[in-house]
Amino acid sequence: MAQDPKYDLPTYTPTARGLHWLVALLIFVQLPVGFYMSYRGNDMPSVDANGKPTVGVWDALTNFLYSSHKLIGLTVLALVLLRLIYRLTRGAPRSDPSVPPPLTGLSHLVHWALYLLLIAVPVLGYLAISYGDYLDVFNFRLPMLTVKNEDMSKEIFEWHETGAILIIGFVALHIVAAIYHRFIRKDRVVERMIPKRVA
Ligand code: HEM
Numbered sequence: 001m002a003q004d005p006k007y008d009l010p011t012y013t014p015t016a017r018g019l020h021w022l023v024a025l026l027i028f029v030q031l032p033v034g035f036y037m038s039y040r041g042n043d044m045p046s047v048d049a050n051g052k053p054t055v056g057v058w059d060a061l062t063n064f065l066y067s068s069h070k071l072i073g074l075t076v077l078a079l080v081l082l083r084l085i086y087r088l089t090r091g092a093p094r095s096d097p098s099v100p101p102p103l104t105g106l107s108h109l110v111h112w113a114l115y116l117l118l119i120a121v122p123v124l125g126y127l128a129i130s131y132g133d134y135l136d137v138f139n140f141r142l143p144m145l146t147v148k149n150e151d152m153s154k155e156i157f158e159w160h161e162t163g164a165i166l167i168i169g170f171v172a173l174h175i176v177a178a179i180y181h182r183f184i185r186k187d188r189v190v191e192r193m194i195p196k197r198v199a
């Protein structure tokens, strides 16, 4: 693992950091897009062609958001798979020895839960659109992986949403931990992912 010479601290390699921050950025875009497009397409109050009140708007913006969500989600899946292969073959820098072992154990649990969810949630998203036959992404059509089954699609969308909510929970815990390390415990854990510039 790369060494930060100024602090004699083992940090994550530039590749591990690059993948971490790219996936983090995509997740921060993907979650609000997911909730908003679903509200817009299914629940947003509107009026139909006869002027009668209805819910859900399927216009160019809704379609754009759905296509973007599918594309970003599949990109996250590809990046996380790459990152997992890299992590399993290259390992991670040893944990900060000043951190009590139960906290280190808890952080590892959160990291592996995030890896699992970042794979399960996009896979469930793909399965749901395959069962529902909602495979359009901009001008492309993704391959259908299953037979058409509306009930299965609905059920899997529920799991997809639950998985996304779990991601929010674990990411919140992860960010609270980063704030605790940086500002309360004032140790070097966050520097492993954001190394200080060496003059
Ligand atoms: C890490 C990746 C992903 C995250 C965090 C994520 C998150 C979300 C969230 C928060 C929602 C809104 C849930 C709701 O209000 O019902 C949603 C809905 C949806 N997601 Fe994803 N998603 C991801 C990947 C994918 C992928 C790869 C696909 C398909 C290729 C996909 C397809 C959909 C669709 C079609 C909906 C709308 C469901 C509806 O209209 O009821 N998602 N997603």
Ligand code: HEM
Pocket: 020, 023, 024, 025, 027, 028, 087, 092, 107, 111, 112, 114, 115, 118, 171, 174, 175, 178, 189, 190, 191, 192, 193, 194
């Ligand atoms: C403001 C946002 C974030 C901060 C400050 C942050 C900070 C960090 C830090 C400091 C580490 C290294 C911890 C250690 O060495 O013990 C780490 C690791 C990790 N982070 Fe984040 N992170 C953020 C957002 C995210 C997001 C959004 C995700 C994914 C959804 C994520 C997933 C992970 C994973 C899976 C690891 C484990 C890396 C490994 O050892 O393989 N992080 N993060």
